Amino acid sequence: MDNPKDGTATRSVITTLDEYREAVAELATRAKRSMSIYTPNLEPMLYDQDIFLEPVKRLVLARGHVRLRVLISDPARAQREGNRFMQMARRLTSFIELRNVPPEYRNNPASFIVADDRAIAYRQQATKWEGIAEFNDQNVVRRHLAYFDEVWAVSLIQPEMRATAIDF
Numbered sequence: 001m002d003n004p005k006d007g008t009a010t011r012s013v014i015t016t017l018d019e020y021r022e023a024v025a026e027l028a029t030r031a032k033r034s035m036s037i038y039t040p041n042l043e044p045m046l047y048d049q050d051i052f053l054e055p056v057k058r059l060v061l062a063r064g065h066v067r068l069r070v071l072i073s074d075p076a077r078a079q080r081e082g083n084r085f086m087q088m089a090r091r092l093t094s095f096i097e098l099r100n101v102p103p104e105y106r107n108n109p110a111s112f113i114v115a116d117d118r119a120i121a122y123r124q125q126a127t128k129w130e131g132i133a134e135f136n137d138q139n140v141v142r143r144h145l146a147y148f149d150e151v152w153a154v155s156l157i158q159p160e161m162r163a164t165a166i167d168f
Helices: 017-030 050-062 084-091 138-154
Strands: 011-014 034-039 067-072 096-100 111-115 119-123 131-134
Touching (some): 011 017, 017 050, 017 111, 034 138, 111 138
Antiparallel strands (some): 111 119, 119 131
């Protein structure tokens, strides 16, 4: 999944959890300014893993202007308690914001993560691990980021996802 110097697209087909987990970790490592995650339920098999959490922690702590946005499309299934990504989000509310997808947008079965406006790991069906990772096709990335931004704009901040005194 190396990014060639000539600027051409670098697409990889993903067929397993391990491959998708590696792609998500690679995106987290490459991110410089932002990450946008569209997930059904915080997918602990992806986002509650050291291979993802460590680069996210480094990114947030090294750069004061980083923005991580997370849309949860099936909030009833989201594992909040014990999820380390959720714990990180509750402690770093200046950098990580979580929102629930409004009901009128919940029919999208996809799951994806975008790093900056350059890279994406995408699954058409969040219930399966088959998908793609694209590290240099801005047209593909921007199309999904536009959808994310549209849903983000109509999603409300969820107070239960904010930090509480108990969290500290």
